[in-house]
Amino acid sequence: MPLPAKAFQHWLHVVAPNASTADICRISGIKRTTLAQQLVRGKVAESTLVSISRALKRSPLADLASFDSYAELAGRPLPPTPAELVSQIATMDLLRAVISRSAPAYGGYGDDGSALTPALAPAPHATSVRNWVDAIDDGELRHRVSDATGVAPQNYSAQLTANRLSPELAVATARAAGVGFTGGLVATGLLTEAEAGWPPEAKQAALDALSDGELTALAGERLQALGKTLRRQEHEQEQTKKIWENLG
Amino acid sequence: MIAILQWTTLAVCALVAIARIPSALRGENRSIFGVFVLSTVAILLSIDVSYRSIDAWLGSENYTNLILRFVVYGTVLLAGYRIAKAFAARKSVRLIAGPAGMAVLAVIGIATVILFLWADTAGTATGLSGVRDRSPQNAALIESYAAAGRLYPAYVAVCILPATFVAMGQQLPRTIRIGALLLTVAFAAMASGSFFPLIPSEVAYLQAVINYTAVLCLALGLALIWISSLMAKRELRLNPR
Numbered sequence: 165m166p167l168p169a170k171a172f173q174h175w176l177h178v179v180a181p182n183a184s185t186a187d188i189c190r191i192s193g194i195k196r197t198t199l200a201q202q203l204v205r206g207k208v209a210e211s212t213l214v215s216i217s218r219a220l221k222r223s224p225l226a227d228l229a230s231f232d233s234y235a236e237l238a239g240r241p242l243p244p245t246p247a248e249l250v251s252q253i254a255t256m257d258l259l260r261a262v263i264s265r266s267a268p269a270y271g272g273y274g275d276d277g278s279a280l281t282p283a284l285a286p287a288p289h290a291t292s293v294r295n296w297v298d299a300i301d302d303g304e305l306r307h308r309v310s311d312a313t314g315v316a317p318q319n320y321s322a323q324l325t326a327n328r329l330s331p332e333l334a335v336a337t338a339r340a341a342g343v344g345f346t347g348g349l350v351a352t353g354l355l356t357e358a359e360a361g362w363p364p365e366a367k368q369a370a371l372d373a374l375s376d377g378e379l380t381a382l383a384g385e386r387l388q389a390l391g392k393t394l395r396r397q398e399h400e401q402e403q404t405k406k407i408w409e410n411l412g
Numbered sequence: 413m414i415a416i417l418q419w420t421t422l423a424v425c426a427l428v429a430i431a432r433i434p435s436a437l438r439g440e441n442r443s444i445f446g447v448f449v450l451s452t453v454a455i456l457l458s459i460d461v462s463y464r465s466i467d468a469w470l471g472s473e474n475y476t477n478l479i480l481r482f483v484v485y486g487t488v489l490l491a492g493y494r495i496a497k498a499f500a501a502r503k504s505v506r507l508i509a510g511p512a513g514m515a516v517l518a519v520i521g522i523a524t525v526i527l528f529l530w531a532d533t534a535g536t537a538t539g540l541s542g543v544r545d546r547s548p549q550n551a552a553l554i555e556s557y558a559a560a561g562r563l564y565p566a567y568v569a570v571c572i573l574p575a576t577f578v579a580m581g582q583q584l585p586r587t588i589r590i591g592a593l594l595l596t597v598a599f600a601a602m603a604s605g606s607f608f609p610l611i612p613s614e615v616a617y618l619q620a621v622i623n624y625t626a627v628l629c630l631a632l633g634l635a636l637i638w639i640s641s642l643m644a645k646r647e648l649r650l651n652p653r
Binding site: 396404406408409411 | 582
């Protein structure tokens with residue numbers, strides 16, 4: 165559920181008492197019409213709050229936690245598990261790690277987390293949402309989220325496939341899995357890793373802790389999923405091309 | 413109400429046909445251009461005003477009605493074949509343009525001509541209304557002639573309906589899916605033509621509504637897919653990969 169407009173305006177008045185709506189939009193990069201529409205509808209998107217909080221150099225996590233529906237985020241958040249951290253590493257970075265650990269004959273350095281390997285790309289990545297849910301799923305997670313929120317499993321899956329998850333569902337998923345609340349917010353790109361309070365080297369450390377077997381199996385799974393997605397896209401493109409060739 | 417539907421359909425078909433002239437001159441998909449020209453002609457031949465003037469010119473024997481039937485057959489054949497190929501429905505292509513489809517077309521075409529010549533069709537009457545009341549035998553002949561005229565479009569529509577229906581739910585660009593939806597509505601309406609005798613005479617206007625809905629949806633669906641292909645081409649020209 166997005167934030168109630170009334171509470172949002174109260175928050176805005178507290179954090180930026182002298183700023184006009186135009187000022188807020190200018191510094192945060194939100195279109196005035198977008199903000200006006202959200203206020204008229206009575207529901208302000210969490211991403212709007214985060215953008216403004218970021219522009220005011222405040223903590224988006226703490227500001228989000230000041231709203232009733234996100235009160236759970238307050239206090240010291242549970243740190244992300246190693247599996248969650250690894251899920252936020254882009255597939256190409258995982259493959260690069262595989263090569264980096266290989267023998268020099270194959271272009272590698274033969275060690276873990278070599279200083280010569282380029283730094284990991286920041287989260288989120290192209291399949292970060294699905295990978296995050298897969299990383300914390302014990303097999304029954306989707307059912308528990310569906311029972312708790314009333315969101316149909318197929319709608320939930322559709323969001324994961326589109327690499328999207330509403331902040332509310334991300335928090336509900338974390339709650340149902342018993343992990344820290346920040347994982348989903350990072351995976352969906354609402355918060356950066358730093359804003360979520362993740363240590364800067366956490367992802368690299370989790371990657372280095374993987375054995376060669378674990379890393380290779382994981383990279384293989386990711387590669388297989390990527391291949392499936394690419395093949396489906398190619399098939400769709402071919403179909404579209406054929407339709408346009410014949411009817412265009 | 414019917415008049416609005418008729419003239420709207422005519423306007424849509426004629427406008428798209430005109431809009432496609434440049435691409436037809438360049439040799440791009442002339443058969444789709446043909447579909448729009450033929451449907452424009454078919455609607456002209458079924459609107460009262462134009463039917464009367466054309467038939468008067470042709471000798472007031474209602475030959476215009478016979479011509480209309482064959483214009484419809486041609487439109488349906490061309491559109492059905494192209495759409496089946498576009499949606500990669502090999503079975504539909506075979507059923508429409510293969511030996512089976514040609515046999516169906518030949519039988520229905522010959523039956524249409526024989527029934528028309530057999531019946532007494534002297535005079536000019538849009539939709540042959542009034543002509544059938546001349547004798548019970550004439551009524552039966554005209555009824556069979558009209559049924560034959562609806563049978564071929566229904567055959568093609570049934571052949572292709574599964575392909576456009578499946579395309580609606582596939583992961584394709586949205587405009588194509590909406591186009592497939594419009595085509596599905598058009599073919600469903602065409603296929604229902606075989607059941608016209610079941611429509612009670614008090615609501616006989618439903619026949620006209622269904623017929624024009626079919627043509628309108630066919631034209632709009634094809635036009636939408638065409639526009640989406642133009643937009644994609646423009647996109648590619650502006651941001652070449």
